[in-house]
Every structure is written in structure tokens, then in C-alpha cells.
């Protein structure tokens with residue numbers, strides 16, 4: 523994982539839950555930028571207090587928020603109007619007043635712009651109260667960390683005790699309670715659990731355990747720790763292809779054309795018509811580079827052996843009911859890792875041998891790649907003969923010639939220029955036109 527991938531992770535939760543420690547550690551591990559959104563509210567609060575202005579006056583505070591220049595630098599260094607205030611914004615005085623400032627709509631409008639701007643050119647782990655719900659609703663991963671008030675107070679107490687011997691546990695607990703109430707009951711962007719966020723109760727967990735849960739969740743979707751596309755070469759895949767190639771060439775007379783259209787390196791989305799179960803292996807044995815495949819999830823449930831095999835052959839499951847966001851993320855990661863991904867845009871095998879309309883989801887994947895800065899060549903591929911050799915419902919493979927032809931990269935720039943969901947359909951249609959024309 524790296525910044526180039528623009529992975530966006532949102533971590534929300536109440537005060538004192540340990541978001542900062544967890545977010546920093548995750549950012550370090552995944553080499554992403556860490557952004558503590560609370561620091562921006564603190565910077566504004568600090569400035570209002572410094573100017574001795576009335577923190578209870580929304581107009582005054584919003585006017586200050588609009589005027590000041592806040593810079594968010596590496597290592598969470600905060601600069602307000604040219605002054606480094608990283609330490610000052612953590613003062614007790616700022617902490618006491620920040621919830622009031624954060625409840626003003628005008629302030630939140632300013633902060634939303636600042637925070638979104640910080641994600642413009644790199645992947646981030648952003649922590650706060652409304653990151654998954656308001657600031658970055660399209661985040662790739664959302665987590666909501668929680669813990670009992672007693673546990674949070676205890677954690678804060680331990681942390682503050684290192685700096686100040688006079689801190690008192692009960693006072694910290696009361697303050698946390700008060701901030702919880704203010705943060706959750708305010709009208710605008712209150713602290714709520716986004717339904718799309720994974721909930722983690724950290725009360726009885728160590729930092730290591732929380733980290734492990736988060737990393738596991740991310741890995742289970744991107745599969746970065748497993749038999750994966752990040753491995754440049756999968757020996758098992760090579761052996762299987764070597765054996766299958768023999769059968770496809772000798773028995774089915776596999777004829778491949780247009781291989782030079784596939785670049786030697788970089789992300790390639792291969793879009794192919796679908797006639798038979800013989801199609802994916804036919805493409806795999808034809809390519810000189812290893813590919814990854816997307817297949818319907820029910821295939822993984824046929825039997826444990828098939829499931830085991832598919833996983834080791836770079837095949838990833840697609841849930842065909844509704845929108846499978848996990849598969850979109852996986853395809854992004856495959857392409858961004860500079861690998862080839864084969865997709866059958868029609869979704870199912872054609873029973874007639876004719877091309878069928880493509881599902882619009884493929885248009886969404888290609889748009890997502892563009893929006894995430896993932897560079898990808900979309901290459902059409904037309905397969906013929908597999909429907910005769912092994913039609914839908916057949917038990918045995920017949921000796922029929924199979925032909926496979928790769929076309930030139932498809933230009934979709936005009937459709938990708940406008941960020942319009944209606945273009946998903948148009949993109950899907952254009953792919954089928956090109957497949958038909960190969």
C-alpha cells in the first residue's frame with residue numbers, strides 16, 4: 523500500500539477513545555498521511571482565545587475561522603497565520619472550549635473545505651467525529667472506535683499524568699462526559715456512528731489488538747497479506763497455466779491474435795465477451811503476464827477444492843446482488859499494483875453465442891479508477907469457439923477450435939471527463955462495441 527493508491531481511511535469515535543494513537547499507527551503501517559481533524563477546530567479555538575474574543579458569539583468565531591490561514595504539515599505540525607501552534611492547541615483552555623467552536627455551522631463549513639483539500643493528492647488516515655459520515659463519505663474504509671467513559675477517562679488520565687502530576691481522574695471523567703454530550707447533541711454533524719463504519723469496542727483491547735482488527739479488515743478486502751496480486755509471480759499459477767496451455771493448444775487448437783496490444787507493464791483491464799467456463803483459462807494461458815480474475819461468489823461455494831484452487835489462481839469473488847463495493851476496491855488495487863484484471867462485462871455466459879449488453883458496474887469501476895488516479899489501459903478481447911467446445915450445461919469438452927483476439931486500448935476519455943453516473947451505461951456500451959469490433 524502506498525500514497526499513490528490514494529487509500530482513504532476514516533476513523534471516528536468519541537473523545538479519549540485512542541483514535542490518535544490508532545490512526546497514527548495505521549498511517550505509519552500503510553504509509554499514508556495522518557490527519558487529526560480535531561486539530562483544525564482546536565487551531566480556530568486557540569486563535570479566538572488568543573484574540574480574547576467572545577467564544578460564545580457564533581458570528582465572531584465564524585469570522586475568525588474564515589480569516590485565519592491554517593497549515594497542516596507533516597507530523598501533525600499546525601501553523602496558524604505563520605505561527606507554529608502544535609503544542610498550544612492541546613492546552614487545557616483550548617480543550618475546554620473547542621466543543622463550543624466545533625458546534626458552529628460556519629466553522630464546520632470552513633473546516634470541511636480544509637480537510638477535503640488535505641486529501642487531494644495523497645492517501646490519508648483521517649480521524650475525527652464526522653469523517654465517515656460528512657467529511658469523507660466515500661472513504662475506502664470507515665471505522666468507529668468506542669470505549670466506556672470510565673475506560674476513556676483512565677486512558678486520558680494516564681497520558682496527562684506524565685505531564686502533570688496534579689490531574690484528577692474524576693475531573694477528566696466529567697470533562698469527557700460533558701464533551702460527549704456536546705459532540706453528540708449538536709445539530710450539525712454530530713458524533714454518530716456511520717452505518718457503513720466497522721464498529722470496534724476498544725474497552726478491553728490493547729492498541730496492538732485494535733490495530734490487528736483494523737489491518738485484518740483492510741486485508742480481508744484488499745487481500746494484501748495473502749496469495750495476492752502483490753506477489754509479482756505466483757508459481758502455482760504458472761504451473762497450472764503451463765499444463766493447461768498444452769491442452770488448449772494441442773486439443774482445442776487455441777489461436778491467439780493481437781497480443782502485442784497488451785502493454786508489457788502497468789495496469790490493464792481486459793474486457794472480454796463470455797461464452798463458457800473455458801474462457802478465463804483460455805485468456806490466462808494466452809497471456810505472457812499473470813492476470814487476476816473476478817468471478818461470481820457462488821463459484822467459491824461449489825466445493826472446498828474449487829474454492830481453494832480459485833483463491834490460488836488470483837480469482838476474486840463478486841457478489842452479484844446489489845453493488846459489491848469490496849470487489850471494486852479489489853479491482854482498483856489490482857490495477858494500481860500494475861497488474862492485469864480480466865472482467866466479463868456481460869456478467870454471465872451468453873447462451874446464444876451473441877454478445878449481450880454489459881452491466882453498468884464495469885462503467886463504475888473504470889470511472890472509479892479515473893477518479894482515484896489509477897492509470898489503466900482498457901483492452902477489449904473477443905473469444906469464439908468456447909461455446910461450441912463447452913457450452914452452458916455441457917458435461918464434456920468437445921474438440922472445437924478456440925480463437926482469442928485482443929484489440930487496441932479503448933479510448934473512453936470523452937465519457938470519463940464528466941463525472942456523471944449516467945455515463946456508466948455509456949461506458950459499458952462502448953466496451954461491448956469494441957469487443958464486437960475486435
Ligand code: DC
Pocket residue numbers: 537559560561563564620621624649650651652653701705
Ligand atoms: O479529537 P479532539 O479532542 O482533538 O477534538 C476536538 C473537538 O473538535 C472535539 O470536541 C470535537 C470536535 N471535532 C468535531 O466536531 N469533528 C471532528 N471531525 C473532529 C473534532
